Amino acid sequence: MKELHYDVLVIGAGAGGLAAAAEVVKHDATCALIERESHLGGILIQCIHNGFGLEEFKEELTGPEFAERLAEEVRNSSVDIYTDTTVTQLETDNDDGLKVAYCFSAVYGVLRISARAVVLAMGCRERNRGNIRTPGTRPAGVYTAGLAQRLVNIEGYIPGKDVVLVGSGDIGLIMARRMTWVGAKVHAVIEIQPYPSGLTRNIVQCLNDFDIPLYLSHVVSRIEGRDRVEKVLVSPLKDGIPDEDNSFEIPCDTLLLSVGLVPENELSKEAGVEINPQTNGALVDSTMMTSVDGVFSCGNVLHVHDLADWVAEEARRTGRYAVQYLRNKRPKRQVRIKAGANVRYINPTMFDPDNPDKLYFRSLIVKNQAKLHLKLDHNPVKEVKMSHVQPSEMLHVNLKPKDVASWNIMKDSVLEVSVE
Numbered sequence: 001m002k003e004l005h006y007d008v009l010v011i012g013a014g015a016g017g018l019a020a021a022a023e024v025v026k027h028d029a030t031c032a033l034i035e036r037e038s039h040l041g042g043i044l045i046q047c048i049h050n051g052f053g054l055e056e057f058k059e060e061l062t063g064p065e066f067a068e069r070l071a072e073e074v075r076n077s078s079v080d081i082y083t084d085t086t087v088t089q090l091e092t093d094n095d096d097g098l099k100v101a102y103c104f105s106a107v108y109g110v111l112r113i114s115a116r117a118v119v120l121a122m123g124c125r126e127r128n129r130g131n132i133r134t135p136g137t138r139p140a141g142v143y144t145a146g147l148a149q150r151l152v153n154i155e156g157y158i159p160g161k162d163v164v165l166v167g168s169g170d171i172g173l174i175m176a177r178r179m180t181w182v183g184a185k186v187h188a189v190i191e192i193q194p195y196p197s198g199l200t201r202n203i204v205q206c207l208n209d210f211d212i213p214l215y216l217s218h219v220v221s222r223i224e225g226r227d228r229v230e231k232v233l234v235s236p237l238k239d240g241i242p243d244e245d246n247s248f249e250i251p252c253d254t255l256l257l258s259v260g261l262v263p264e265n266e267l268s269k270e271a272g273v274e275i276n277p278q279t280n281g282a283l284v285d286s287t288m289m290t291s292v293d294g295v296f297s298c299g300n301v302l303h304v305h306d307l308a309d310w311v312a313e314e315a316r317r318t319g320r321y322a323v324q325y326l327r328n329k330r331p332k333r334q335v336r337i338k339a340g341a342n343v344r345y346i347n348p349t350m351f352d353p354d355n356p357d358k359l360y361f362r363s364l365i366v367k368n369q370a371k372l373h374l375k376l377d378h379n380p381v382k383e384v385k386m387s388h389v390q391p392s393e394m395l396h397v398n399l400k401p402k403d404v405a406s407w408n409i410m411k412d413s414v415l416e417v418s419v420e
Helices: 015-026 042-046 063-075 145-155 170-181 200-210 266-270 308-326
Strands: 002-011 031-034 050-052 080-082 085-091 099-105 109-120 124-126 142-144 162-166 185-191 214-216 218-224 231-238 248-251 254-257 261-263 295-297 335-339 343-347 358-363 367-376 379-389 395-398 414-419
Touching: 002 015, 002 099, 002 308, 015 031, 015 042, 015 063, 015 109, 015 308, 031 109, 042 063, 042 145, 050 063, 063 308, 085 266, 109 308, 124 145, 142 145, 145 170, 145 254, 162 170, 162 218, 170 185, 170 200, 170 254, 185 218, 185 248, 295 308, 308 358, 335 343, 343 414, 358 414, 367 395, 379 395, 379 414
Parallel strands: 002 031, 002 109, 031 080, 109 295, 142 254, 162 185, 162 254, 185 214, 335 414
Antiparallel strands: 085 099, 099 109, 124 261, 218 231, 231 248, 343 358, 358 395, 367 379, 367 414
16 A cells, blocks of 8 residues: 655646646645546536636636646646546545545555645536436436437447437537437427426527427436337326326437436535535535534535536635645634525534635525625625526525625634525
8 A cells, every 4th residue: 555645635637626636736735636537628528618717717618628728737837647546535624734645556556645635626427217216117328318429429429319318407408409419309308396407508509400309397207118118108297297188108219317417416425515405515614614624515415516617716716725725824803604585505604704715505496687795694784686586597696705794703703695
């Protein structure tokens, strides 16, 4: 077993891990970056469509181009990179205050890496048929949208010719367009909610531009087929229950599922990190530190983002905070943040009045001309107009020093964020 020591250990080399590692070494700390795949960039490698980089690099890039920009930044730095390496255990309660990761690799062998701080950036995974419990037979031809994306864009295989998609998440919408481009017929996108789950631009560019029907408030109530999918039964929802009297069949040979993403937090839980039930990610304070001292979390393992640019932005802040932790630069005080009316969750869950930063949150309602209300101990302190809000689009607000300076912050103050 090889013994290695660093100031910071970053687990995961997608957009979040790459950005966090690059930021750590910019501030003169040593850093190891661990990635279980053989390449850097994570899921970005298979996202060959454009739309990346507008925030981070001020130009439009494809997913691989975005990943390569971040990867080059890391390769040209002092970060030590370990690909083809899997972290199987993370110990956080050692007497010396160090965190210890046990890693297995066909390239490097068995590694025991100790670090003063750890950044969790493992990303997320797709929910599958088992998670949504769709009845029917168990034929071939049922894929998650991300797997289908990999088959088409990386492996060069077309999963099927007649396709139905379940869920209008961004990956699913993009795959509806991609499958059309490779010659398949996409018959429909079925969405359980009364509104789309993906970004508005993807609804327009991936469905409307190709005349692909979107059935809102519908579910696939049954999958049928012996060896291969032959058809699906689609039912409208009536009072939240499938109305089988008005169901209809769609013949198809392929069913793609875009039914949500789940932060990859098994390692976090084993390390004792407290999980937020609203996000399935860690609970973090104003410095992005979890409930375990010296362990930080960012990107899609913390909460599922809409844009890789926001993952990178959040991860860079996390890398800076990790270095500040090494130098014992901790906030003098932190104020708890509470999700108020029509807000599902807020990250981070605390803010530093002396160094206020960006807050990310999701609305529970769909509304045009909405307003964001911030109240400190029930007293209004800030209002932000928003042209449109919906649950599928992440929102953010910047807390600025000039805002906070006038707030009457007490020892037990609480900031409440609501949308109306």
